Amino acid sequence: MRALAASVAEERPGLVAVCEIEPGEALAFATRFAMQWAYRGHQALFWNDAFRVTRVRDLYLPAAGPLPFERRGFLYAEAQFANRTCVLAATHFSEERRARIAELRFARSLLRESACDAIFCAHLRETRIAFGDLGFREEGAPGQSAEHAYVRGLQHVRFTVKRASL
Numbered sequence: 362m363r364a365l366a367a368s369v370a371e372e373r374p375g376l377v378a379v380c381e382i383e384p385g386e387a388l389a390f391a392t393r394f395a396m397q398w399a400y401r402g403h404q405a406l407f408w409n410d411a412f413r414v415t416r417v418r419d420l421y422l423p424a425a426g427p428l429p430f431e432r433r434g435f436l437y438a439e440a441q442f443a444n445r446t447c448v449l450a451a452t453h454f455s456e457e458r459r460a461r462i463a464e465l466r467f468a469r470s471l472l473r474e475s476a477c478d479a480i481f482c483a484h485l486r487e488t489r490i491a492f493g494d495l496g497f498r499e500e501g502a503p504g505q506s507a508e509h510a511y512v513r514g515l516q517h518v519r520f521t522v523k524r525a526s527l
Contacts, residue, residue: 362386365523369394376520377407378482378510380453402434406451406482411518413441414449420471422452422464433464437471446477447515451522453484465490472497478514482522485509 369377369390377396379387380403387405391398396407401419408414418437438449452468455461472481472495481497484507491499497511508522 362390366390366393368523369521372519372521374519374521375409375411376449376480376482376518378451378520378522379405379407380451380484380508380523399436399438400434401436402432404434404436404451404453406436406438406449408438408440408449411442412447412449414438415440422454423460423467435468435471442478442515442518445515448472448475448477448479448481450479451482454486456486461486462490469495479512480515480518480520481511481513482520483509483511484522 365379379390382403382405384400387398387400391407394407396409397414398405398407399417399419402421416439420435420437421432422435424432433453433455435452436450440447440449450472454464469492472479472492479497481492486507492511496513500510500512510520510522
């Protein structure tokens with residue numbers, strides 16, 4: 362958690378998506394960096410005053426088998442940025458292929474419904490099913506890590522996607 366905090370303190374992004382984070386750590390992180398935040402199922406989104414979030418939907422990805430308590434969170438926030446409507450979303454997809462396919466379909470359907478600008482942050486291993494056909498471009502260094510950011514429309518937004526165990 363210290364490495365994550367040091368990274369954010371140095372970069373000063375307007376949006377931070379973190380997976381594998383506990384609720385108490387998320388509260389401490391938001392307090393330390395004076396950011397607004399949302400949390401669901403070990404996923405957290407943090408944003409600064411450049412974003413005016415109007416609604417947060419904290420959902421779960423489809424259950425991946427007989428263990429209902431291992432469901433992954435899916436955060437979906439409707440916001441305004443530079444007088445433009447946008448969506449901020451974050452999740453952590455399953456490592457298991459069959460479960461990941463159902464989760465990807467769920468995420469794609471939500472992102473397809475939103476025709477506005479968007480930033481989608483996800484912990485996702487390599488997959489042939491991406492988000493380019495929905496108008497998203499991948500940011501960062503594709504293939505370098507499992508943390509990905511997909512952006513549709515928004516320019517000049519500093520953001521980061523991390524694991525709490527960084």
